[in-house]
Amino acid sequence: MPERHDVQTLLDQMAGELRTLLASRHISNPGMIGIHTGGVWVAEALHHLLHLQQPLGTLNITFYRDDFTRIGMHPRVQPSSLPFDVENQHIILVDDVLHTGRTIRAALNEIFDYGRPASVILVTLVERGGKELPICADITGTKLDLGANQHVKLSGPSPLKLTIQESA
Amino acid sequence: MSTRQIQLDSGGQLHHFISIEGLSREILTDILDTAENFATVGTRQVKKVPLLRGKTIVNLFFEPSTRTRTTFELAAKRLSADVLNLNISTSATSKGESLLDMLHNLEAMHCDMFVVRHNQSGAAHFIAEHVAPHISVINAGDGSHAHPTQAMLDMFTIRRHKPDFTSLRVAIIGDIKHSRVARSQIHALNILGVPEVRVIGPQTLIPPEASHLGVHIYHSLEAGLQDVDVVLTLRLQRERMEGALLPSEAEFFARFGLTEAKLKLAKPDAIVMHPGPINRGVEIDSAVADGPQSVILEQVTNGIAVRMAVMSMVLGRPPQSGEESR
Numbered sequence: 303m304p305e306r307h308d309v310q311t312l313l314d315q316m317a318g319e320l321r322t323l324l325a326s327r328h329i330s331n332p333g334m335i336g337i338h339t340g341g342v343w344v345a346e347a348l349h350h351l352l353h354l355q356q357p358l359g360t361l362n363i364t365f366y367r368d369d370f371t372r373i374g375m376h377p378r379v380q381p382s383s384l385p386f387d388v389e390n391q392h393i394i395l396v397d398d399v400l401h402t403g404r405t406i407r408a409a410l411n412e413i414f415d416y417g418r419p420a421s422v423i424l425v426t427l428v429e430r431g432g433k434e435l436p437i438c439a440d441i442t443g444t445k446l447d448l449g450a451n452q453h454v455k456l457s458g459p460s461p462l463k464l465t466i467q468e469s470a
Numbered sequence: 471m472s473t474r475q476i477q478l479d480s481g482g483q484l485h486h487f488i489s490i491e492g493l494s495r496e497i498l499t500d501i502l503d504t505a506e507n508f509a510t511v512g513t514r515q516v517k518k519v520p521l522l523r524g525k526t527i528v529n530l531f532f533e534p535s536t537r538t539r540t541t542f543e544l545a546a547k548r549l550s551a552d553v554l555n556l557n558i559s560t561s562a563t564s565k566g567e568s569l570l571d572m573l574h575n576l577e578a579m580h581c582d583m584f585v586v587r588h589n590q591s592g593a594a595h596f597i598a599e600h601v602a603p604h605i606s607v608i609n610a611g612d613g614s615h616a617h618p619t620q621a622m623l624d625m626f627t628i629r630r631h632k633p634d635f636t637s638l639r640v641a642i643i644g645d646i647k648h649s650r651v652a653r654s655q656i657h658a659l660n661i662l663g664v665p666e667v668r669v670i671g672p673q674t675l676i677p678p679e680a681s682h683l684g685v686h687i688y689h690s691l692e693a694g695l696q697d698v699d700v701v702l703t704l705r706l707q708r709e710r711m712e713g714a715l716l717p718s719e720a721e722f723f724a725r726f727g728l729t730e731a732k733l734k735l736a737k738p739d740a741i742v743m744h745p746g747p748i749n750r751g752v753e754i755d756s757a758v759a760d761g762p763q764s765v766i767l768e769q770v771t772n773g774i775a776v777r778m779a780v781m782s783m784v785l786g787r788p789p790q791s792g793e794e795s796r
Contacts, residue, residue: 362507364507365507365508365511365519365520365521365782366519366520366521370521370782370786371785371786374483374783374786374787375500375504375782375783375786379507381506381507381509381510382507382510383510389515411520412519414516415514415515415516415518415519416514416515416516417515
């Protein structure tokens, strides 16, 4: 894919859309959660752009994956940390790439084990097609139509860079 | 087949957890890192993750245990597995059923893991050799041979207080001869790169082979405690002693009991550990066991996270060819 994706431009545009969405829903003090690893980088940037007051939460969904018995553990990923009370909280869930939807399914399950949120807004930098579950992002940086042999990868944390790779 | 070979599958992943001996530093570090992830689960509103949902884990305890069995049971439940507790001394073996017949019956019930505690050294290894290939076996203590999950929870507790294993001086005090905990601790400390491991005890309670394990032997508590970072005390195992290895518990306490005064010889920030159950006033004074340097109750809490890590690692490996058919 020839087009270059300036991640900072995407983030600025997403922050604007998110501000509008929060205002329309009258949400003043949301809790933001990024999914390890790429989602945390995107969340850090958005958290900064929106001047959110509550500290950023991070989620490691390893223990909630549905392919655990096929691929095993990833012990090196940081543990989950939710530094605010999830109960009755409006949550902004952030990931880098929305693909099959399985990661988001796992993340929602984990969030509900911490408490019952008032609402969850899903924000992803890239939506790439290939959905296997009925899960849609509320705000997306960009939509890419990729083949099954193509992979989109976010590298970071500084600078954030999107690359598309082809596998044989 | 050696324990090392039986513990790992053809891809080098942990399949059984029988002994620390022969495992790599990478695997031990993976266990500690995975346990770090599980440590937060116990503090959440829902103290459970769905990782082992649908798996059946059998606690096969041929020897009484409260703490180990309870923490294995809690670990399995926090992973959403179904748990069966079998107290064998009062069960089938009294009707004359052989151990292998009992194992094959449990296999026929489609169990996925056996957690084995036995008073005979080598029992867990024997069971691992004879179970169907899809079943994992975890050693929860066999005779005076090994207690690998206890050693790993001790390593986890040490790492939380002293993150760099390669700069530590660690002393293990007491009944080394009968202690499977001490054996597993020594192997784990060596593999993780602790440069100086000391064992301290009377001549009768230090086995002759200790010198081959790369440890420094002390028969004086005062000398052995000098400048250590970590003090590992052990339970005096009266039930495993034959003959007169000890004059009396009072004399043992006088020479090798850890008191506040003796602990002052260690580094000021040294931590004190004990695998439990504690004989207060025999191997450790209450003032030390309940004192500011004691991390004994942290060990119990950490035991759950470490056992969750080991259970999920042995059941989470990708299936090997030929295993699925069973």
